[in-house]
Amino acid sequence: MNNSQTQTSQSLTPHASNSCGLRAAPEALLDSEQGRVDRAPLDGLAGKSILNPRQFDRRTIVALSQLAARLETRNVEMDKPLDGKIAITAFFEPSTRTRLSFESAVQRLDGKVLSVPDGQVTGIAKGESLADIGEMFNTYGDVVIMRHPVTESIDEIRRNLQRPLINAGNGSGHHPTQALIDWYALLKWRPELRLPNCPESARIHLGIIGTPGSMRAVKSFLRLSLMFLGAVKKITLISELADPVGLDLTEPIEQSPIPIDITNDAQDVLPHLDVIYVNSIAFLGDSYRNLDSRYKLDGSSQLKSDAVIMHPLARNEELSVELDDTPHNLYFAQAAGAVFLRQALLAAVLDRLNRISDI
Amino acid sequence: MNNSQTQTSQSLTPHASNSCGLRAAPEALLDSEQGRVDRAPLDGLAGKSILNPRQFDRRTIVALSQLAARLETRNVEMDKPLDGKIAITAFFEPSTRTRLSFESAVQRLDGKVLSVPDGQVTGIAKGESLADIGEMFNTYGDVVIMRHPVTESIDEIRRNLQRPLINAGNGSGHHPTQALIDWYALLKWRPELRLPNCPESARIHLGIIGTPGSMRAVKSFLRLSLMFLGAVKKITLISELADPVGLDLTEPIEQSPIPIDITNDAQDVLPHLDVIYVNSIAFLGDSYRNLDSRYKLDGSSQLKSDAVIMHPLARNEELSVELDDTPHNLYFAQAAGAVFLRQALLAAVLDRLNRISDI
């Protein structure tokens, strides 16, 4: 028994990184702290639901990123930190990518999964309310990961649900784990951004192409970005709408010391940006709208030589494959970090950090 | 290794119970027997298919409930009783709730799952017969849990299937595990019901709103209830049909010493009932029919002060949420016990009772 266990840990496949583009090495983020993970904010997540990016702060985001970096640099499968835990992935709005990302995270830590790939076609129907579904989930699993097309779904399922809920996207609401993943990529790319006194040379001018008001991933990313005072020196929203911000973020933006402006001229501002965040999907009621074609990025886009592009993927035509094999491509590294950030979050929420050795 | 195992058992999350309504405590059922589980009838289930409630008897139902109560009061994950076993959940009629309940039960005992969330849309097609599907299941898994819209599906798949089959609902046929779950809730609520010489004060007048002839869950519950002589003093069927019983149960009802009457006047009989069983779904050929609106239960229903309401859920309008936070609500406790009863049944059918310590 002990022999076979030992063999396991030695022969595990090293984690794959992205196939091309920038490699955002997790070591950089760890070295900056001598490999130490800031435990206190992580311990505070035990038993908590993850619903909205506003529940985080800069210290927690950095701590989660450090833990993710630890998980990315070594195999913790032998620790089996989620042994005996069951996660329910309840996707009432199907998303194979996000569902698999969470399910991989759970299983990499040796947890188990109850999967609802498509809540709308595979049977949660017959008029059942989300509140009743939450009631039954209480004994089925230990954490519920839900995506739902309706923004208010989060409140409805929590009426009876006594387990932590992780919001994997609710209508035009939020997508907090994607925003954590985005910042994990940024912090690996430029670890100085974690510092309140970030050196001037490392500070970023961040451009966001899209409509935070109706795009939940963009909205959540912007919300977290407002927490990085001293690291984000300016934010430019690039949108065809006069007011792309939406009600949720009006107040946080007004109160933020970070200067934020809005333009509809992508070509004008692009050459000044350090980080360009782009997204293809606008969630408008029941339908999706593709981004205006004027805001597409391709090999001819005028970018700073060290500018990086981020995209939560899946992409459409707004981001050309011509950029994949260039140093502007941070989006593949961003995708490659998703499973590790989600592992970190799940281990914290399920109070199993003590099962991970050497953190 | 031993250290990490020990940590596992100590830090497991306690099982959640229902969020509101009655708590049906499993301890009550165990105390009555000094925690002892009646093993003989459980051992008799090894390798058996679970097809129809008539294959059970009162002793087996009580023994399964006691085992479920043991599983509900302590964590047996560390025993890993279903280690190395694979259950196939083959849902040709989609039911996320029932599927997840079984899959949770399997995984809580450390078994593995092959999931067919929707046999009709995800590929068992191309004209394939259930008999051929049964043939292939022989090497895929160790037990098959099937729901199917056709009553005769049970016989067809068993033509070649050599593994135990658990019927999770076959057309207008039966739903035996739901009926076991129903009685598990009743026995926890009032442990004296397990006794053939149940005290007069504990005996129940049971009212069933619905049509056992066409509602498989109701039919299976009624069939089990007939086995509780001396505990069930009277059964009243409340239905708009003159003969709601159906062919399957005509003979068992005629031969039963329990008096059974039929009424279409719910309001008249409700104040006399100790237990009211209600269900929303009538399975009529290919379609579902909702219960007549005259039989709805809500906060204005005239109930005995200590009467309890049962419902296999999912519910529609026949059972108002107004009753959720009242002591009449046994249906949430009923739902909360489902995973434990199914664990007990699976451990018995797969002959792994010896892996569960202290029973």
Added chain:
Amino acid sequence: MNNSQTQTSQSLTPHASNSCGLRAAPEALLDSEQGRVDRAPLDGLAGKSILNPRQFDRRTIVALSQLAARLETRNVEMDKPLDGKIAITAFFEPSTRTRLSFESAVQRLDGKVLSVPDGQVTGIAKGESLADIGEMFNTYGDVVIMRHPVTESIDEIRRNLQRPLINAGNGSGHHPTQALIDWYALLKWRPELRLPNCPESARIHLGIIGTPGSMRAVKSFLRLSLMFLGAVKKITLISELADPVGLDLTEPIEQSPIPIDITNDAQDVLPHLDVIYVNSIAFLGDSYRNLDSRYKLDGSSQLKSDAVIMHPLARNEELSVELDDTPHNLYFAQAAGAVFLRQALLAAVLDRLNRISDI
């Protein structure tokens, strides 16, 4: 802990074989080699993608079959050879049978599964390219098992995918694991076929009913059969088409020393065949075509007394159930061996042969 482990290995359910028809005993194949498995060709599969039958040779096919036979004769669950490995089953063309077969193989060896039962309806959409999906799979799992309706899908996903890919059927392309399963059944049935100097009395005249050019399973089976020189003495293709072979196999057939002829008269050739391979599904662009009714096999078919019928299943009317309970039925044994052959392949590709004791 050690005690419970030991119990596990002793009380595991013996593997079920087929319910009727020929039993193709794995022992026969093992005895011929004193139980020894030819490791060198298996070690050569580590980290390799399995895309096309042409990448195999006779020695590798025999070695995989021997390993499968070892796995079929004893329980290796306690070895947990795929512990810590995750397989992604990505079925863009749904096939419950094939998906479950692979998922059972993975889980029997204690690997984990990320399941995409229906890539077309459950969300990999929004215009996402297979290349991008391959990119994200890099960090989700350790091996990708894909079925896709488009032949070129294999190349597209591999653009960014850095993990081994197992082709579980690509359009009208290939289905290499099915062909390995077919030959595993043949080698168990008649172990002499593994020998280049197969005795004359054991050599087979192989008849294939169908159109290899458009039927990927038939095509892959024919491709492997060409590797068994000295064992296959003649191949007859039975088809209503003048040229059923298709471009892929024209050259291998022309270069093969095995005589191959084509006929459209099934009744004439049937009495001469030792092995009859039949398949129901012709993949023609987006639609399926059933086999011509003239080529149906039933109880009245004129077969040699020791002839065996093979079919990759699922079947339609081309193969009557009248033949199930006859010694001509090798197709149930063929199906029963599928999970074991896939276990052997996965253990080799994932470089975990060292975890299987006594091979």
